[in-house]
Amino acid sequence: MSDNVKVSIRNLYKIFGANPQAALKHVLDGMSKADLLKTNGHVLGLRDINADMREGEITVIMGLSGSGKSTLIRHLNRLIEPTSGEVGVDGEDVLAYGEEKLRDMRRQVMSMVFQKFALLPHRTVAENAGTTLGVRGVSKREYLAEADKWLDRVGLHGFGNHYPHQLSGGMQQRVGIARALTSNSPIMLMDEAFSALDPLIRTDMQDLLLELQKELHKTIIFITHDLDEALKLADHLVILKDGYVVQQGEPQHILLNPNDPYIEDFVSDINRARVLRVRSIMTPLDGQPVPPDAHGEVGYDDTLESMIARSGGDTSHRYIVMRDGQPAGTLDMTNLVKALVPRVASEAAARKY
Amino acid sequence: MATYDGLFDALGLREWCDASDTRKTTTSMADLLASTGKVEETSILDLPFPSLDALNDACAAVIESRDVTKGVENGFLAIKDTLRVVLDPLTQPLSWILDGALATFEVIPWFFMFPLLALVVWFASKSLRLVGFVMVCLVFLAFVDLYDHAMQTLAIIFVCAFLCVVFGVPIGIAMSRNNRLQRAIIPVLDMLQTLPPFVYLIPLIFLFSVTEPKLYGIAIILYAIVPVIRLTDLGIRLVDKDVIEAADSFGMTDRQKLFGVQIPLALPNIMAGVNQTIMMSLAMVVIASLVSAPGLGVLVLRGIRNLELGVGLVSGLGIVLLAIILDRVTKAALDRVNAAQKH
Ligand SMILES: Nc1ncnc2c1ncn2[C@@H]1O[C@H](COP(=O)(O)OP(=O)(O)O)[C@@H](O)[C@H]1O
Ligand SMILES: [Mg+2]
Numbered sequence: 001m002s003d004n005v006k007v008s009i010r011n012l013y014k015i016f017g018a019n020p021q022a023a024l025k026h027v028l029d030g031m032s033k034a035d036l037l038k039t040n041g042h043v044l045g046l047r048d049i050n051a052d053m054r055e056g057e058i059t060v061i062m063g064l065s066g067s068g069k070s071t072l073i074r075h076l077n078r079l080i081e082p083t084s085g086e087v088g089v090d091g092e093d094v095l096a097y098g099e100e101k102l103r104d105m106r107r108q109v110m111s112m113v114f115q116k117f118a119l120l121p122h123r124t125v126a127e128n129a130g131t132t133l134g135v136r137g138v139s140k141r142e143y144l145a146e147a148d149k150w151l152d153r154v155g156l157h158g159f160g161n162h163y164p165h166q167l168s169g170g171m172q173q174r175v176g177i178a179r180a181l182t183s184n185s186p187i188m189l190m191d192e193a194f195s196a197l198d199p200l201i202r203t204d205m206q207d208l209l210l211e212l213q214k215e216l217h218k219t220i221i222f223i224t225h226d227l228d229e230a231l232k233l234a235d236h237l238v239i240l241k242d243g244y245v246v247q248q249g250e251p252q253h254i255l256l257n258p259n260d261p262y263i264e265d266f267v268s269d270i271n272r273a274r275v276l277r278v279r280s281i282m283t284p285l286d287g288q289p290v291p292p293d294a295h296g297e298v299g300y301d302d303t304l305e306s307m308i309a310r311s312g313g314d315t316s317h318r319y320i321v322m323r324d325g326q327p328a329g330t331l332d333m334t335n336l337v338k339a340l341v342p343r344v345a346s347e348a349a350a351r352k353y
Numbered sequence: 354m355a356t357y358d359g360l361f362d363a364l365g366l367r368e369w370c371d372a373s374d375t376r377k378t379t380t381s382m383a384d385l386l387a388s389t390g391k392v393e394e395t396s397i398l399d400l401p402f403p404s405l406d407a408l409n410d411a412c413a414a415v416i417e418s419r420d421v422t423k424g425v426e427n428g429f430l431a432i433k434d435t436l437r438v439v440l441d442p443l444t445q446p447l448s449w450i451l452d453g454a455l456a457t458f459e460v461i462p463w464f465f466m467f468p469l470l471a472l473v474v475w476f477a478s479k480s481l482r483l484v485g486f487v488m489v490c491l492v493f494l495a496f497v498d499l500y501d502h503a504m505q506t507l508a509i510i511f512v513c514a515f516l517c518v519v520f521g522v523p524i525g526i527a528m529s530r531n532n533r534l535q536r537a538i539i540p541v542l543d544m545l546q547t548l549p550p551f552v553y554l555i556p557l558i559f560l561f562s563v564t565e566p567k568l569y570g571i572a573i574i575l576y577a578i579v580p581v582i583r584l585t586d587l588g589i590r591l592v593d594k595d596v597i598e599a600a601d602s603f604g605m606t607d608r609q610k611l612f613g614v615q616i617p618l619a620l621p622n623i624m625a626g627v628n629q630t631i632m633m634s635l636a637m638v639v640i641a642s643l644v645s646a647p648g649l650g651v652l653v654l655r656g657i658r659n660l661e662l663g664v665g666l667v668s669g670l671g672i673v674l675l676a677i678i679l680d681r682v683t684k685a686a687l688d689r690v691n692a693a694q695k696h
Pocket of ligand 1: 063068
């Protein structure tokens with residue numbers, strides 16, 4: 001992983017309607033999405049989006065349905081043109097691209113995975129997976145070989161000659177992923193790629209994606225409306241509401257410090273013990289000596305759930321947090337218990353006394 | 354006395370009327386009746402609609418309605434020659450193709466034709482049962498000596514339906530990509546589809562000589578091309594938006610999208626259009642016998658003209674059999690396309 005910004009979005013606005021530029025003035029003057037629709041008949045899709053997506057990371061964009069997630073991701077490969085703002089990829093201004101250059105970028109740099117799979121029903125699985133190479137003029141023999149390689153990789157060995165309708169939803173989406181991987185592009189855009197799948201299959205697919213990512217280090221922009229999925233996948237989390245960014249940052253940090261009631265709502269009914277990790281709530285050593293009374297060593301990336309199991313529920317225990325074989329901090333079980341209570345609850349409690 | 358005399362008097366137009374009065378060079382039936390001397394009892398119930406003829410009775414300056422039909426005719430005759438200069442060479446290849454196809458079907462002996470058609474049916478449908486059925490029908494037709502006529506009909510349908518597809522699919526594609534073009538073409542298609550087939554024949558007869566095959570060729574094509582255009586347009590517009598978006602996201606050019614995605618996915622609809630086009634060609638080829646199209650229609654016509662009941666009915670049965678064959682085979686081909694791309 002590096003700190004290189006691969007995709008950057010600056011002051012991006014998108015307004016749907018007959019005269020977006022005129023409507024933009026109202027939005028810049030602070031008109032809300034609901035008012036804009038009522039008085040102007042324009043839909044505010046995105047408002048002042050600023051976000052950086054780092055190379056080799058999974059950036060998850062999360063929000064309720066209608067919050068503008070699909071609109072945002074389609075700006076990256078310009079399936080939708082912005083009303084105003086900048087989109088940069090590798091430091092280049094994508095909006096300045098002509099038709100030819102834009103097509104090249106879509107072929108070489110970005111590939112997309114869709115919620116409804118969007119496979120070609122009249123082509124075999126292998127031909128589908130090879131489409132991304134086929135459009136570049138790669139010969140059929142070559143792209144089928146490459147497609148087979150990636151189909152194997154996503155667990156579809158031997159299905160190359162089937163047709164999409166012969167496959168289950170989960171398998172079809174594996175074809176969708178193989179198709180994106182076959183293009184060998186550094187950036188992958190995934191618009192609710194797993195939302196149409198059954199929960200168990202969805203978990204499988206998330207695991208598959210993480211496993212692939214460990215090896216391939218793509219820059220992935222992943223969209224979801226499901227917080228559990230977001231927390232499982234995200235290196236960087238962007239939360240959208242009504243077309244604007246409510247909060248973005250490291251997911252554990254957002255979970256512990258939600259800055260908006262909207263996010264608190266989101267966060268309130270997830271299993272915090274399973275999602276939060278030791279590293280997010282430990283007390284760093286900062287040069288202090290390792291306390292001698294600790295009950296043992298725990299991993300930096302362990303979940304709180306595993307800690308509770310380990311301590312047998314005893315809140316008086318104290319552990320040393322080990323990172324790469326070195327002690328990095330200490331973990332008090334009392335702190336752990338506090339972290340399990342959502343902030344809303346703790347604030348309400350605080351107000352009472 | 355004409356009914357509307359009073360009207361022109363009241364409007365003070367009497368002079369204008371009489372000025373151009375050349376006083377009846379022709380005598381109408383009504384005048385004759387009037388001159389028999391019977392005094393008509395006029396009641397309000399007899400009030401005629403103020404049509405051109407009724408008004409002309411009262412005022413000679415108003416034209417008669419036969420002047421209108423005459424005017425239309427003259428207008429058409431005036432542009433006819435120019436139209437012919439343009440259309441004649443443009444449509445001449447159609448005559449050649451039709452003549453060629455008819456000659457070819459005639460030259461191929463039946464013992465080659467049968468296996469050839471069986472092969473065509475097999476490739477279209479991949480169904481041995483259908484091949485068997487088609488062969489039984491053809492053997493029956495040949496047995497009652499309708500083979501030659503049936504082959505002529507078939508030859509004309511092949512040519513016309515093929516040309517309908519050649520012209521109709523691109524027109525449909527163009528319509529699907531341009532809303533304005535679609536709005537302009539749909540009324541024309543509506544007109545072509547609702548006009549009774551006989552009406553097409555009238556201007557065509559004046560434009561081309563009745564002995565030319567292109568006369569009925571054009572009539573059949575105009576009549577039968579509508580469904581293939583409509584369903585191509587519809588089919589392409591109905592292609593899943595998500596798939597189109599995916600195609601865009603992979604950087605497909607318009608061409609790659611058209612041939613790799615839109616046409617293949619619209620194929621079930623296009624094939625349904627082709628099926629209808631073929632059926633309509635068959636319907637029209639029978640009517641086109643009125644203007645010298647050879648085939649089973651000629652026999653039907655003979656049955657009507659000479660009251661040869663048996664000839665008319667048997668050749669009618671032949672047409673029904675051809676219709677069933679063509680319908681079954683194109684439907685079977687359509688089903689194969691559908692099966693290949695279930696969602
Ligand atoms: N083409 C369009 N025309 C008008 N409004 C649109 C269009 N596309 C999206 N919108 C509106 O923009 C908002 C965001 O939509 P979308 O990006 O699809 O949301 P999400 O993917 O988060 O569910 C919604 O209010 C939607 O109605
Ligand atoms: Mg969406």
